[in-house]
Amino acid sequence: NDVLTVGKEFRALADEFIPREYQDYYIHEMKKIILNNDSQFTVVIDEYQPQSNVQDEMFKAVETYLTTKVDESSVRKINVCKNKENLSVKLNENEEIFDEFDGVQVKWSKIGSCYELTFHNRHRFMILESYLPYVLEQSNAIKSEESGLKYHMIDEKYHEPKTVILDNPMTFKTLAIEPDLKKSIIEDLNNFKNGKEYYRRIGKAWKRGYLIHGPSGTGKSSLISSIANYLNYDVYDIDLSNVDSDSQLKNILLEIPSKSILVFEDFDECENVQNRKDTFSRLLKFMDGMWSCCGEERIFVFTTKCIDNVDYTLLRPGRMDMHIHMPYCTFPAFKQLAFNYLDVEDHRLFERIDELLQYVNVTPAEVAGELMKCTRDPTLSLERLVAYLER
Numbered sequence: 001n002d003v004l005t006v007g008k009e010f011r012a013l014a015d016e017f018i019p020r021e022y023q024d025y026y027i028h029e030m031k032k033i034i035l036n037n038d039s040q041f042t043v044v045i046d047e048y049q050p051q052s053n054v055q056d057e058m059f060k061a062v063e064t065y066l067t068t069k070v071d072e073s074s075v076r077k078i079n080v081c082k083n084k085e086n087l088s089v090k091l092n093e094n095e096e097i098f099d100e101f102d103g104v105q106v107k108w109s110k111i112g113s114c115y116e117l118t119f120h121n122r123h124r125f126m127i128l129e130s131y132l133p134y135v136l137e138q139s140n141a142i143k144s145e146e147s148g149l150k151y152h153m154i155d156e157k158y159h160e161p162k163t164v165i166l167d168n169p170m171t172f173k174t175l176a177i178e179p180d181l182k183k184s185i186i187e188d189l190n191n192f193k194n195g196k197e198y199y200r201r202i203g204k205a206w207k208r209g210y211l212i213h214g215p216s217g218t219g220k221s222s223l224i225s226s227i228a229n230y231l232n233y234d235v236y237d238i239d240l241s242n243v244d245s246d247s248q249l250k251n252i253l254l255e256i257p258s259k260s261i262l263v264f265e266d267f268d269e270c271e272n273v274q275n276r277k278d279t280f281s282r283l284l285k286f287m288d289g290m291w292s293c294c295g296e297e298r299i300f301v302f303t304t305k306c307i308d309n310v311d312y313t314l315l316r317p318g319r320m321d322m323h324i325h326m327p328y329c330t331f332p333a334f335k336q337l338a339f340n341y342l343d344v345e346d347h348r349l350f351e352r353i354d355e356l357l358q359y360v361n362v363t364p365a366e367v368a369g370e371l372m373k374c375t376r377d378p379t380l381s382l383e384r385l386v387a388y389l390e391r
């Protein structure tokens with residue numbers, strides 16, 4: 001209607017001022033301008049979250065996604081940057097990239113420190129509901145394909161985390177624990193992974209807390225690697241003993257992206273007891289409070305060698321979603337290790353080993369160590385293990 005009204009007024013003016021032969025051309029062009037302005041919709045994605053210096057997840061995702069879309073031949077200038085392992089091409093300021101999704105054309109441009117996404121108004125719903133989630137998904141896929149899972153160590157005053165590729169092949173297939181326990185952990189992870197709607201409905205942050213306890217060598221770290229490999233999440237190992245202020249802790253936790261496992265290993269073994277208690281109570285407040293809503297899809301893992309050392313506040317119902325006890329080696333766990341290391345599913349010595357494991361406290365790490373000594377001769381290897389257990 002607006003276009004029609006303006007069009008009529010324009011024709012009246014045109015009759016007066018524009019020669020007849022040019023009138024149709026001008027009216028046509030003007031309608032195009034009005035329609036264009038009226039029908040374009042722009043989504044702006046800022047680099048930083050409001051009032052903070054934390055880089056926005058969506059911004060990072062767009063940046064990663066667009067590296068695969070930059071057509072070097074069509075832009076005037078490109079930024080090539082070394083991003084840890086590889087070179088990547090970035091969209092330069094004021095350049096544009098066109099993309100197509102489901103038959104819909106969209107335009108990305110970099111304006112200052114923002115990305116702008118422009119498309120026809122009538123696709124607004126589809127872009128917000130499908131295209132942007134698709135960009136996020138693609139960027140996650142690109143990231144994990146590019147580099148594999150990462151292990152980040154965060155300590156000492158948190159400047160830059162030290163990052164290495166998580167190259168631990170431990171999975172739930174090779175992890176030696178009681179089959180029922182394994183099953184219940186996998187079920188819990190599946191429920192968590194598919195629980196977005198559920199967490200939203202019950203009004204809780206989409207996170208899960210595991211307390212893993214057991215003596216050294218029972219596989220606490222191996223379990224964490226299995227979880228990371230299963231969910232395809234990066235691991236952030238956080239040393240609480242070096243975090244000494246509220247804002248430092250908040251910054252650490254806010255910087256960690258979603259789809260991450262935050263590990264607080266041996267959190268009860270900090271030398272400075274007071275420091276540990278303070279940081280720990282802040283962490284619990286953070287987990288309970290509004291800050292925990294800032295990042296989604298996060299798993300918090302606390303490990304300890306001795307649950308008796310753990311403060312009651314952490315054990316209270318509702319704090320940790322699951323307490324996982326990693327025991328000394330049981331017979332089913334041994335069978336898994338024998339299969340992993342010797343490729344043996346049954347053997348005449350298994351009965352004796354089963355008997356011995358009922359009263360010998362030996363860790364899976366020790367059993368694995370014994371089995372590894374002679375993998376080419378399973379019988380000899382098992383005989384050595386029997387001798388070790390008897391000793």
Ligand SMILES: Nc1ncnc2c1ncn2[C@@H]1O[C@H](COP(=O)(O)OP(=O)(O)OP(=O)(O)O)[C@@H](O)[C@H]1O
Nearest residue numbers: 175176177215216217218219220221222364365368
């Ligand atoms: N349950 C297990 N299943 C398979 N391998 C295991 C298991 N437990 C230990 N191992 C083997 O022993 C090694 C050491 O175990 P791991 O580091 O996971 O134990 P941990 O409980 O985290 O020990 P710590 O408390 O000293 O950190 C692992 O790399 C793995 O090879």
